[in-house]
Amino acid sequence: MNRSTSLFSRRAWVVLAACTLVAALLPVxxxxxxxxxxxxxxxxxxxxVGKFMCYALAALALDLVWGYTGILSLGHGLFFxxxxxxxxxxxxxxxxxxxxxxxxxxxxMVFLDWKDYPWYWAFTDHFWYCMLLVVLxxxxxxxxxxxxxxxxxIKGVYFSIITQALTYxxxxxxxxxxxxxxxxxxxTDFKRILGHxxxxxxxxxxxxxxxxxxxxxxxxxxxxxxxxxxxxxLQGVRDAESRLMFIGYDPLAFKLFVWTLSAVLCAIAGxxxxxxxxxxxxxxxxxxxxxxxxxxxxxxxxxxxxxxxVGAFAVxxxxxxxxxxxxxxxxxxxxxxxxxxxxxxxxxxxxxLPAIKRVLPRRRPAVATTEETV
Amino acid sequence: MNSFLTRIFxxxxxxxxxxxxxxxxxxxxxxxxxxxAGDDPDARVDAVARIAATGSADARQVLQALLDDELVATxxxxxxxxxxxxxxxxxxxxxxxxxxGADGIVVNNRLRGAVQAxxxxxxxxxxxxxxxxSAVHALQAQDPDPAQAPLLRQAxxxxxxxxxxxxxxQLVARADLGSLDPARRLAAVTALADRGDAxxxxxxxxMLAQNPDGSFVEPDAALxxxxxxxxxxxxxxxxxxxxxxxxxxxVSLGSVLLLxxxxxxxxxxxxxxINMAHGExxxxxxxxxYVCQSLFRHYLPGAADWYLxxxxxxxxxxxxxxxxxxxxxxxxxxxxxxxxxxxxxxxISLMLMQTVRTVFGAQNVEVxxxxxxxxxxxxxxxxxxxxxRIAIIVFAVIVVAAVWLVLNxxxxxxxxxxxxxxxxxxxxxxxxxxxxxxxxxxxxxxxAGLGGVALSQLGNVGPDLGQAYIVDSFMVVVLGGxxxxxxxVLGALGLGEINKFLEPLAGAVMAKICILVFxxxxxQRRPQGLFALKGRSVE
Numbered sequence: 001m002n003r004s005t006s007l008f009s010r011r012a013w014v015v016l017a018a019c020t021l022v023a024a025l026l027p028v029x030x031x032x033x034x035x036x037x038x039x040x041x042x043x044x045x046x047x048x049v050g051k052f053m054c055y056a057l058a059a060l061a062l063d064l065v066w067g068y069t070g071i072l073s074l075g076h077g078l079f080f081x082x083x084x085x086x087x088x089x090x091x092x093x094x095x096x097x098x099x100x101x102x103x104x105x106x107x108x109m110v111f112l113d114w115k116d117y118p119w120y121w122a123f124t125d126h127f128w129y130c131m132l133l134v135v136l137x138x139x140x141x142x143x144x145x146x147x148x149x150x151x152x153x154i155k156g157v158y159f160s161i162i163t164q165a166l167t168y169x170x171x172x173x174x175x176x177x178x179x180x181x182x183x184x185x186x187x188t189d190f191k192r193i194l195g196h197x198x199x200x201x202x203x204x205x206x207x208x209x210x211x212x213x214x215x216x217x218x219x220x221x222x223x224x225x226x227x228x229x230x231x232x233x234l235q236g237v238r239d240a241e242s243r244l245m246f247i248g249y250d251p252l253a254f255k256l257f258v259w260t261l262s263a264v265l266c267a268i269a270g271x272x273x274x275x276x277x278x279x280x281x282x283x284x285x286x287x288x289x290x291x292x293x294x295x296x297x298x299x300x301x302x303x304x305x306x307x308x309x310v311g312a313f314a315v316x317x318x319x320x321x322x323x324x325x326x327x328x329x330x331x332x333x334x335x336x337x338x339x340x341x342x343x344x345x346x347x348x349x350x351x352x353l354p355a356i357k358r359v360l361p362r363r364r365p366a367v368a369t370t371e372e373t374v
Numbered sequence: 375m376n377s378f379l380t381r382i383f384x385x386x387x388x389x390x391x392x393x394x395x396x397x398x399x400x401x402x403x404x405x406x407x408x409x410x411a412g413d414d415p416d417a418r419v420d421a422v423a424r425i426a427a428t429g430s431a432d433a434r435q436v437l438q439a440l441l442d443d444e445l446v447a448t449x450x451x452x453x454x455x456x457x458x459x460x461x462x463x464x465x466x467x468x469x470x471x472x473x474x475g476a477d478g479i480v481v482n483n484r485l486r487g488a489v490q491a492x493x494x495x496x497x498x499x500x501x502x503x504x505x506x507x508s509a510v511h512a513l514q515a516q517d518p519d520p521a522q523a524p525l526l527r528q529a530x531x532x533x534x535x536x537x538x539x540x541x542x543x544q545l546v547a548r549a550d551l552g553s554l555d556p557a558r559r560l561a562a563v564t565a566l567a568d569r570g571d572a573x574x575x576x577x578x579x580x581m582l583a584q585n586p587d588g589s590f591v592e593p594d595a596a597l598x599x600x601x602x603x604x605x606x607x608x609x610x611x612x613x614x615x616x617x618x619x620x621x622x623x624x625v626s627l628g629s630v631l632l633l634x635x636x637x638x639x640x641x642x643x644x645x646x647x648i649n650m651a652h653g654e655x656x657x658x659x660x661x662x663x664y665v666c667q668s669l670f671r672h673y674l675p676g677a678a679d680w681y682l683x684x685x686x687x688x689x690x691x692x693x694x695x696x697x698x699x700x701x702x703x704x705x706x707x708x709x710x711x712x713x714x715x716x717x718x719x720x721x722i723s724l725m726l727m728q729t730v731r732t733v734f735g736a737q738n739v740e741v742x743x744x745x746x747x748x749x750x751x752x753x754x755x756x757x758x759x760x761x762x763r764i765a766i767i768v769f770a771v772i773v774v775a776a777v778w779l780v781l782n783x784x785x786x787x788x789x790x791x792x793x794x795x796x797x798x799x800x801x802x803x804x805x806x807x808x809x810x811x812x813x814x815x816x817x818x819x820x821x822a823g824l825g826g827v828a829l830s831q832l833g834n835v836g837p838d839l840g841q842a843y844i845v846d847s848f849m850v851v852v853l854g855g856x857x858x859x860x861x862x863v864l865g866a867l868g869l870g871e872i873n874k875f876l877e878p879l880a881g882a883v884m885a886k887i888c889i890l891v892f893x894x895x896x897x898q899r900r901p902q903g904l905f906a907l908k909g910r911s912v913e
Contacts, residue, residue, distance in 0.1 A: 072713045072716075074716075145894075148894075148895070148898045149898065151898075152897075152898045152899070154897060154898065156712060156713070157648050157712045157713065157716065158852065158897065160648075160713065160716065161648075161848050161852060162852075162893070162894050162897055164845060164848075165845055165848075165849060165890045165893060165894060166890070166894060168845045168890065169886070169887045169890035169891060169894075172883050172886055172887050172890075173883075173887050175883070176883050176884075287844075287845065288841075291650075291717070291720050294717060295717065298717060328728070328731075328732060331724045331725065331727065331728035331731075332724075332725055332728050332729075334721070334724055335720075335721040335722060335723070335724035335725035335728070336721065336725065337721065338717050338718055338720055338721020338722075338724070339704055339718045339721040339722065341717075342708065342711075342714040342715075342717050342718040342721075343704065343707055343708070343718065346714075
């Protein structure tokens with residue numbers, strides 16, 4: 001492996017910068033050109049790309065644990081939703097008295113005939129406190145869960161299945177009205193964030209740019225981690241955990257670190273997702289959603305960091321198009337994608353590129369890709 | 375109990391009881407009918423009682439007409455039953471034209487109560503068993519009054535059916551609770567200790583209550599003690615029934631989980647395939663049942679209840695075929711890559727769900743229990759065990775036994791175990807491992823299809839049916855220990871029981887959450903499940 005100090009090759013830097021620039025240009029086009037102008041980017045488009053970037057961030061987080069550490073989580077939807085709920089608490093309080101009942105309490109609490117906020121809603125009217133919750137709550141959940149799971153050396157499919165059970169249990173919990181998070185309907189009808197109207201193009205642009213910045217930042221951070229010594233231990237855990245233990249490493253701390261970091265990144269993605277999409281409800285925690293995240297990673301190419309981002313955009317773009325054009329066929333297409341990718345594209349989209357390169361006559365010989373094992 | 379009103383309600387019973395020997399009288403004396411048209415409320419109630427006391431079919435007709443607002447009084451003082459534009463003279467039974475100026479007899483609530491009580495009392499003496507039984511049930515729903523006791527005693531004396539006799543005896547005891555004779559009260563309280571149910575608690579508690587001045591409502595100390603003992607006996611019985619009921623429903627839920635998870639215990643437990651499409655195989659079994667039911671209803675309406683007999687093999691075969699196709703087309707390329715199998719089978723599950731949605735629609739379809747499975751058996755007085763639950767427990771036992779036999783007593787089972795324990799060695803000695811893989815997966819899928827038949831008898835059949843069971847199924851297999859049939863059985867029953875005993879304490883959703891958390895913690899402690907295979911491998 002190239003041990004140069006730079007995170008990416010020069011060409012990759014250029015591509016990354018170009019992509020970031022294009023993405024950053026979208027809101028400028030949205031604001032600068034009036035509706036109907038050929039260069040105008042609609043608010044819908046902007047929202048869509050913003051949403052995809054949140055998904056991409058979640059996929060990136062998942063790749064860190066699955067692609068590099070070999071821990072397949074089927075419960076990342078939980079962390080995504082927890083981050084979203086934590087931010088949602090602030091957004092709900094920011095509605096103030098503008099709800100349908102004109103009460104300080106959110107509508108669903110009025111509906112339940114609650115007189116006051118439950119204790120865990122304390123201080124959630126402060127934006128930064130909620131941002132702290134976005135990081136701390138999912139981080140803590142992941143840490144505690146991971147500590148118990150990794151300590152008893154649960155791995156492979158067992159780990160996957162209990163993460164699925166975890167998110168399923170959380171979904172049931174959040175579906176209850178008494179849990180205090182809006183039950184079935186979750187949080188919605190947000191009005192403003194930090195005093196700005198949430199539908200205002202300026203606010204939306206700011207959210208979009210914040211998402212872009214965090215996505216690029218997270219990519220660089222993850223890249224830095226996986227290229228560090230720590231990252232090599234992680235890959236050791238993935239490829240031959242027992243051997244690593246015999247050498248003298250205790251994988252627990254490494255796994256726990258990367259697992260918690262991944263959960264936190266995923267939660268941040270969720271927190272960015274809520275104001276842009278305008279709703280969060282317990283169905284985000286359904287096992288199906290978490291598995292879908294895994295598909296983004298698998299399709300983009302796991303263990304590549306960039307791949308999951310590409311995968312999230314590709315799958316969700318396809319989904320938006322399919323559900324509009326052939327709503328009945330989307331699940332067929334998604335199912336087929338699952339099967340084809342696992343059978344024929346083990347390296348995902350990013351794995352296909354070098355394969356094409358190998359086939360085409362080139363000056364430089366392609367670098368042999370290492371076989372990934374699970 | 376002593377109120378004037380209940381006395382009046384009960385009056386017809388007393389009168390009826392006194393006049394029982396006169397049952398055969400046919401016509402109704404106009405003198406009895408006359409007060410009905412009058413204004414005096416007490417006289418009207420009394421008249422109802424006396425009409426009922428004749429015990430004739432005519433009396434029943436008149437009272438029913440009164441209840442249905444079909445009784446009119448002419449100015450001449452005749453009482454007529456007006457029905458379908460015809461009038462019948464209640465006194466003579468002759469048919470007349472409806473005269474002008476006839477006034478409907480107004481029935482107020484008090485009179486209505488009296489008439490209803492009189493009618494149900496009459497029904498106790500009816501010749502048809504069904505009529506008597508429903509009369510008994512009607513009386514059980516109200517609080518029997520001491521004034522009804524003589525009538526009930528009479529009915530008890532005439533009764534021949536053992537079941538009705540038992541219930542009547544209890545009714546007599548309940549009625550006697552309010553009797554003015556302390557000896558009778560005591561006898562009643564003692565009699566109820568054996569069979570009374572929770573509905574008696576308020577009455578018994580009232581006997582134990584104290585007046586504001588500190589004296590007891592019930593002056594007799596022995597009676598109070600007996601009432602206390604009966605109350606305790608009733609509470610104990612209620613608690614025992616609760617526990618037994620919970621046990622039963624726990625076993626029932628356990629067998630449902632077992633049927634849902636048994637197929638997975640083979641595909642995941644034995645073969646190590648993470649089959650996320652397992653839930654959809656259950657769903658396919660349930661839909662096959664639905665198709666069988668529709669076919670039977672269409673072609674063999676006379677034998678529609680027998681569709682289950684066809685559905686069982688059909689569901690097994692359909693799910694078996696789907697399983698074999700899946701194994702040959704997708705899964706066998708993924709052996710040794712469990713996480714990828716998981717993703718691919720999830721994709722399959724999405725496609726299967728969408729296929730069913732396209733063919734049968736997104737709405738749930740209706741699968742009806744056959745007639746012999748609806749209803750239930752009542753045990754220990756008040757505990758109802760539905761037949762369909764019992765049938766599923768029996769079915770689960772049969773399926774587990776069959777699977778055990780196949781795995782342990784057949785050549786196929788031998789091969790399956792051989793391939794599972796040492797694939798290479800099995801291959802070397804000539805076991806066709808590929809074919810065995812295919813058949814094993816098919817077997818697991820077919821059993822899932824059978825589970826689907828069972829699930830169709832309990833709840834909704836819809837495209838999402840499998841999704842509801844997939845997490846539970848995996849929990850059962852993981853809890854029981856992979857590759858262990860006994861572990862799966864124990865895991866399923868254990869989860870069922872824990873769930874049912876937690877539900878009353880924490881509510882259904884919290885119980886489920888508690889169980890998931892429990893399993894997560896349990897797996898931390900024993901990653902190999904309840905029954906671990908002993909081995910020395912590192913992984």
